[in-house]
Amino acid sequence: DIQVTQSPSSLSASVGDRVTITCRASQSISTFLNWYQQKPGTAPKLLIYSASTLHSGVPSRFSGSGSGTHFSLTINGLQPEDFATYYCQQTYKTPPETFGQGTNVEIK
Amino acid sequence: EVQVLQSGAEVKKPGESLNISCKVSGYNFLSYWIGWVRQVPGKGLDWVGIIYPGDLDIRYSPPFEGQVTISVDKSVNTAYLQWDSLKASDTAIYFCARLHSDYTSRYFDSWGQGTLVTVSS
Numbered sequence: 383d384i385q386v387t388q389s390p391s392s393l394s395a396s397v398g399d400r401v402t403i404t405c406r407a408s409q410s411i412s413t414f415l416n417w418y419q420q421k422p423g424t425a426p427k428l429l430i431y432s433a434s435t436l437h438s439g440v441p442s443r444f445s446g447s448g449s450g451t452h453f454s455l456t457i458n459g460l461q462p463e464d465f466a467t468y469y470c471q472q473t474y475k476t477p478p479e480t481f482g483q484g485t486n487v488e489i490k
Numbered sequence: 491e492v493q494v495l496q497s498g499a500e501v502k503k504p505g506e507s508l509n510i511s512c513k514v515s516g517y518n519f520l521s522y523w524i525g526w527v528r529q530v531p532g533k534g535l536d537w538v539g540i541i542y543p544g545d546l547d548i549r550y551s552p553p554f555e556g557q558v559t560i561s562v563d564k565s566v567n568t569a570y571l572q573w574d575s576l577k578a579s580d581t582a583i584y585f586c587a588r589l590h591s592d593y594t595s596r597y598f599d600s601w602g603q604g605t606l607v608t609v610s611s
Contacts, residue, residue: 383552416597418535425585425601426527426535432595469535473596478551481527481535 384408386415386472388482394490399460403468403485405453411474417446417455420484421466429468430455457487465489492516496586496602502576502609510605512569512586519567520544523589525598526560526571530582540589541569576609583607 385408395401405415413433418426428437430446433453443458457464470482497511512524526538539550543562550560559572569586584605587598 413594414596418598420535425587425604426598427601428597428599431590431597431599435595437597437599471535471537471597477539477549478537479525479540479596480537484534 383478384411384472384475384480386470386480386482388468388470388485390485391483392486392488394488395460396490397460397462399490401457401460401464401487403455403470403487405448405455405470405482407451407453407472407474410450411472413449414472414474415446415448415453416471416473417444418469418471419464419466420469426469460487492588492600494586494588494600494602496584496605499606500608502607503611504578504609505575506609507572507574508576508607509570509572510584510607512571512602514567514569514588514600517588519562519564523591524562524569525587525589526558526569527585527587527598528554528582529585529604538571538584543569576607578609578611580607581609 387406415433417430420426434446445456468485473479493515495513520543523540523542525540528536538554539560541548541560562569587601590599
C-alpha cells in the first residue's frame, strides 16, 4: 500500500492567516493527490484534485501544489468557514486509495 | 444535478447482518465507480472499496476484504455495503461517493450524507 503522511495533525490559526498543510507519499504518485475538507457532522467535500486543480465552486483562496511525493494545500486568508479538518488522498494506486490522517484547523 | 442519498442510521447487535444503501441520480450510473469510506467517530477516513456498475468490477482495501461485500442493483441505481456478521468494531459512519476517473485524475466528487452504523449488545 502507498502510505500518505499529513502534517501537522492540528494547527491553530487566526482569521486572515495563511495556512499550509503538507502531505507526503511513501512513493511517487505523480499528481494523483486530492484534498478534501470535512466539517463536524457532515460528509467530506472535494477541494482540489490532481494536486493543483480547484474543484468547481471552491474559493480561490485554496490552492494546491506538488508532484511525486511532496504536496501542499495552502489557504490564503483563512475565513471563519474554513475551520475544519482537511484530508489528502492518493489515487495513484488502488486498492486502497489511501487518505492521510487529517489536519484539524482550529481557531486561535 | 448529481445526488447521492444514503439509507438511515442503523443499530444492530453483534453477529447480526446488515445492508446499507446508496442511491444515486443525475448521471449515468453505469459509467462511474462508486466507493465506500468508513469513519470511526472522532477518527479519520478509511477507504473501504469501490465498484464499477458497468461491469461489476470490485476492489477492496485489504483490511475490509472478506469482512464486507459491495454490490449494486442497476435497476434502481443503488449501491450497497453488506455485512453478514457485524462486530462492535464495525461501529462507524459509512459514506458512499461517486468516483470520477480518467487518465489524469481520479477523485470522489459527490458524497452521500453518511450512514451511522452502531453495533452494540
